[in-house]
Amino acid sequence: MSGDNEGKSTQVRPEPNGRLVLHKLLDNQFMEMGRLPLPENWILNNGKAAMSGPGNVNVFMLPLKTFTFSNDPMMREVYRQSGAPMRPFYSMDQVVQEDLMPTARQEGSQLVRQYDAPGVAMADKGFSDLLYKVGPVRQLFLARVTEWARTSGKPYLVLIHLNATDMGNMVSWNYYCHTLDAPEERYEESKGFVLNALANVQYNPEYVRAYNQGEMAREQSSWAGHQQRMQANKAAFEAQQRTFHEKNDAINASIAATYAQNSATSDRIHHRSMNAIKEEETVRNTADGQRYQVQAGATRYWMNDSGQYVPSNDPNYDPNRDPRFNHQQWKKADIENP
Structure with a gap:
């Protein structure tokens, strides 16, 4: 039941x-x-x-x-x-x-x-x-x-x-x-x-404040370092220019005239000096032969077809094998010393 x-x-x-x-x-x-x-x-x-x-x-x-x-x-x-x-x-x-x-x-x-x-x-x-x-x-x-x-x-x-x-x-x-x-x-x-x-x-305002302070500190440090490098380069360039003029005044007129006529040499000196002031290097893209200006400080540079570049100091580094950049093709760019 x-x-x-x-x-x-x-x-x-x-x-x-x-x-x-x-x-x-x-x-x-x-x-x-x-x-x-x-x-x-x-x-x-x-x-x-x-x-x-x-x-x-x-x-x-x-x-x-x-x-x-x-x-x-x-x-x-x-x-x-x-x-x-x-x-x-x-x-x-x-x-x-x-x-x-x-x-x-x-x-x-x-x-x-x-x-x-x-x-x-x-x-x-x-x-x-x-x-x-x-x-x-x-x-x-x-x-x-x-x-x-x-x-x-x-x-x-x-x-x-x-x-x-x-x-x-x-x-x-x-x-x-x-x-x-x-x-x-x-x-x-x-x-x-x-x-x-x-x-x-x-x-949390403290969390936001800590994040913002960190971001501002990083930016200010980067900017301050850039300014210091610019000032040091400017001072070095001015000293180099003074030395150049002193030596130039000491040499005889014929050598000075020959030097002045060599416009190619003058252009290269000017270009090298401007690179020093701007903290830049001149590189030539091995793919198309074009010359580009890049930020100085690296020993090797790689460029894509749009003129973007990747700097590196590692002789074994290749951005074509880097997963962060593997959606693009990168060609080695040689540093020129005009």
């Missing part, structure tokens, strides 16, 4: 979310970058998840993707030859259709709705505005919420953070994503918590 409860399942109510508290947001060195307002029973950096809540709620971060675009025909040709075509940015709709939609189709997911998240975009811009920059820059910050449904009907969310920077002859743009994965009964409430937290993140 069966009991009255036979065949019935007991539904376990999910643990409720706690009150909102500020959670510390740490960087890779465990320094406090800022704080996020989330329920007290949520945690940050739980293994692979950036945020986790009770009842199998997880927020992940997708890697940053960076692109460039330029209207400069020469720069576009360099990228085309390197096999890394430029990609222009038009709108958030473009990113959704070209990047997110193909993956969703493969997984059998459907886009349910999408809408902008201006609060999140303002928070991203606010953090960027706090950071030290060498000069004024033109930047655009956008955030877009996309909500999807799997074939099972289970919802998930992808939040796109996008930043574009105008650099004059080139636009650099990038984006990264937060994704929310939660059971259907927890999805709506969790979505509200995540969007609110990312729109109201509080950045």
